[in-house]
Amino acid sequence: MEKVMRLASEKGVVIFTKSSCCLCYAVNILFQELGIRPMVHEIDQDPEGRDMEKALLRLGCTAPVPAVFIGGKLMGSTNEIMSLHLSGSLTQLLKPYQSRS
Amino acid sequence: MDIYEPLQQVSMWGDSFKVEGGLNSIASPMLLVNTTTSMENKSEYIPHEPSEPSEVNQETTNKDVSKVLRRLAQNREAARKSRLRKKAYVQQLETSRLKLMQLELEIGRARKQGMCTDNALDTTFMGSPETINPVGIVAFEIEYGNWVDENHRRNEELRNVFQANASEVQLGQVVQNVLNHYTDLFRLKAEAAKADVLYLISGVWKPSVERLFLWIGGARPSQLLNLIVPQLDPLTEQQLASIKKLHLSSQQAEDALSQGLEKLQQSLVQDMAVDPFSATNHGFQMAIAIRKFEALESFVSQADHLRRETLIYMSRILSTHQAARGLIALGEYFHRLRTLGSRWTSRPCDSVISPRITP
Numbered sequence: 001m002e003k004v005m006r007l008a009s010e011k012g013v014v015i016f017t018k019s020s021c022c023l024c025y026a027v028n029i030l031f032q033e034l035g036i037r038p039m040v041h042e043i044d045q046d047p048e049g050r051d052m053e054k055a056l057l058r059l060g061c062t063a064p065v066p067a068v069f070i071g072g073k074l075m076g077s078t079n080e081i082m083s084l085h086l087s088g089s090l091t092q093l094l095k096p097y098q099s100r101s
Numbered sequence: 102m103d104i105y106e107p108l109q110q111v112s113m114w115g116d117s118f119k120v121e122g123g124l125n126s127i128a129s130p131m132l133l134v135n136t137t138t139s140m141e142n143k144s145e146y147i148p149h150e151p152s153e154p155s156e157v158n159q160e161t162t163n164k165d166v167s168k169v170l171r172r173l174a175q176n177r178e179a180a181r182k183s184r185l186r187k188k189a190y191v192q193q194l195e196t197s198r199l200k201l202m203q204l205e206l207e208i209g210r211a212r213k214q215g216m217c218t219d220n221a222l223d224t225t226f227m228g229s230p231e232t233i234n235p236v237g238i239v240a241f242e243i244e245y246g247n248w249v250d251e252n253h254r255r256n257e258e259l260r261n262v263f264q265a266n267a268s269e270v271q272l273g274q275v276v277q278n279v280l281n282h283y284t285d286l287f288r289l290k291a292e293a294a295k296a297d298v299l300y301l302i303s304g305v306w307k308p309s310v311e312r313l314f315l316w317i318g319g320a321r322p323s324q325l326l327n328l329i330v331p332q333l334d335p336l337t338e339q340q341l342a343s344i345k346k347l348h349l350s351s352q353q354a355e356d357a358l359s360q361g362l363e364k365l366q367q368s369l370v371q372d373m374a375v376d377p378f379s380a381t382n383h384g385f386q387m388a389i390a391i392r393k394f395e396a397l398e399s400f401v402s403q404a405d406h407l408r409r410e411t412l413i414y415m416s417r418i419l420s421t422h423q424a425a426r427g428l429i430a431l432g433e434y435f436h437r438l439r440t441l442g443s444r445w446t447s448r449p450c451d452s453v454i455s456p457r458i459t460p
Contacts, residue, residue, distance in 0.1 A: 022368070023399050026361025033353050078403055085350050086410045088343075 001055040003048060008069040012097035013038040016056060016067040019045060023078055024066040030081070034091065035098040038068075070094065196450065211238065237296025244289050245306055248282075249439075255279050256432030263425045273421045279428050283412055287405040290318065298397045308442035311435070317362065317404035322351040322411035328434050329415065329427035336423075343418045351411050358407070362400050369393050 008014045013031060015038045017024035031038050043049040043056075043065065053064040056074075061067045063077040070093050075081060084090040255278055262275045294301045304315040314320060326348050330336075336344070372390045375383060416424040 020368075022361045022365040022396060023403065025364050026357045026403075029360045030353060030357035033356065078399075079406055082354055082403065082407060083410055085354055086347065086407070086414050088346055088350065090350075 001051075001058070004052050004055045004059070005072075007039075007041055008074070009072040011039040012071060013094065014041065014069040015039070016041050016043050016052065016065055016069075018042060018065045021065050027066045027068065027078055027081055030085065031094075034094055036094055037099055070097070237293065238300055241289060241293040241296065241301075242306055245286075248286055248289060252279075252282055252286075252432065253436060255282055256429060256436075259425055259432075260429050263422075263429060269421050272425050276416065276421060276424050276428060279432070280412060280416060284409055287409055290405055291402060294318075294398045294401050298394060298401060302397060302401055308439045309445065310438045310442040316355070317358065318401045319404060319408060321355060322407045323348055323355060325408065325411055325431065326351065326415060328431055332426055332430040333419065333423050340418055344415070347411065347414055347418065351407060354407055358400060358403055362397075365393060365396060365400070 004016070007016075013036050015024065015028060015031070017028070017040055019042045028038065028040060043052045046052060056064045056067045059067075059074050061074060061077050062079060066077055066081075068075045068077070068081055075084065075093070081090065084093070255275075259275050259279055262272055267275075290301060293306075300306070302318045304312045304318060307315070311320070314324065316324075326344070330344055369390055372386050372393070375386060415427070419427060
């Protein structure tokens with residue numbers, strides 16, 4: 001759990017994924033379209049991956065991956081991110097972290 | 102006079118063949134005899150007026166002859182029409198026969214898939230113990246048919262309430278009724294995806310014309326907006342801005358999902374494209390591929406989620422009146438697509454049965 005929280009605060013936008021998960025890839029693509037370079041942690045490549053997965057579920061994430069943290073706070077999985085984006089809230093939340101390129 | 106009686110039954114194409122045969126076998130030789138004699142009479146007869154009593158007999162014979170000739174021509178025409186009707190009927194039978202064969206094939210296929218796990222050889226390739234559920238699919242097709250009928254009914258109700266200038270509260274309730282019904286559809290689809298995601302994502306359960314616009318098992322959310330918005334003037338500046346943002350967001354979300362799906366497809370191709378000379382156990386690779394089909398379920402779920410959320414957020418941007426108008430337009434659009442599809446399916450098809458005579 002500590003590892004998850006520590007990693008989640010390392011950067012403005014952090015996504016926990018699995019290397020085989022194409023939905024995680026889709027969420028990453030969405031962030032890039034919005035001008036964000038999220039930090040991606042592949043938990044299936046991490047030796048503590050199993051524990052991290054359990055921690056993410058315990059935090060209330062609907063699916064262990066993708067798990068999106070913005071500003072160190074858990075925003076949710078794909079469902080939540082898509083809803084946030086359609087409602088217009090996601091862009092607002094991402095404003096401080098958008099790259100100026 | 103007996104030869105004229107069968108002619109009256111010519112309208113029944115079944116009987117006319119007997120009649121035709123009868124005429125051919127019985128009447129013609131007699132008529133031939135009559136015509137030759139009448140022709141001889143005519144050559145003498147025509148220039149003269151039929152006033153002389155000695156030629157009265159020849160006159161009646163000529164009248165009889167022309168009557169007979171006329172009846173013959175009518176009979177030929179009737180027989181020709183009968184032949185055409187018979188041809189059309191046979192073509193219909195042939196088309197139905199083909200359809201029946203196709204249906205039987207599909208049922209056979211669905212049954213075989215249901216029996217797959219009984220086959221010991223196949224279980225080595227299957228990563229998961231779940232089978233394709235033909236009953237689930239049949240249930241879905243029936244439920245989808247019911248959903249379409251109910252959707253039409255709710256849209257008609259909305260149209261009536263809208264045109265009756267009902268109170269905003271009342272209109273709002275009916276709008277919510279229609280929106281909830283779309284949610285029901287997504288629930289149905291989720292069940293079907295659990296039974297057989299490949300079936301669902303292929304859209305075969307949709308009317309043929311809708312399949313042209315298929316995106317991950319349904320319509321594109323941004324396309325739904327494109328259908329609704331033009332029906333809605335006047336819109337305030339704020340509404341226009343919000344709709345524009347919603348449209349952009351849904352397009353971005355669609356792009357992201359499309360790219361994710363493409364990545365899944367590519368990895369499937371890589372799984373299946375094995376070296377034909379390698380000694381690897383293909384069963385293992387197939388087990389991995391099957392897991393990816395299950396990942397498809399989540400993509401369909403996300404696509405339906407987008408559809409639902411787009412409709413809901415759109416209805417929040419609009420006034421009740423505007424939302425009602427938009428939903429009516431949406432329902433009407435899909436209804437027309439369905440009608441178009443039926444017209445296409447029932448168009449006269451002469452290419453399948455009769456051989457084309459190429460010039």
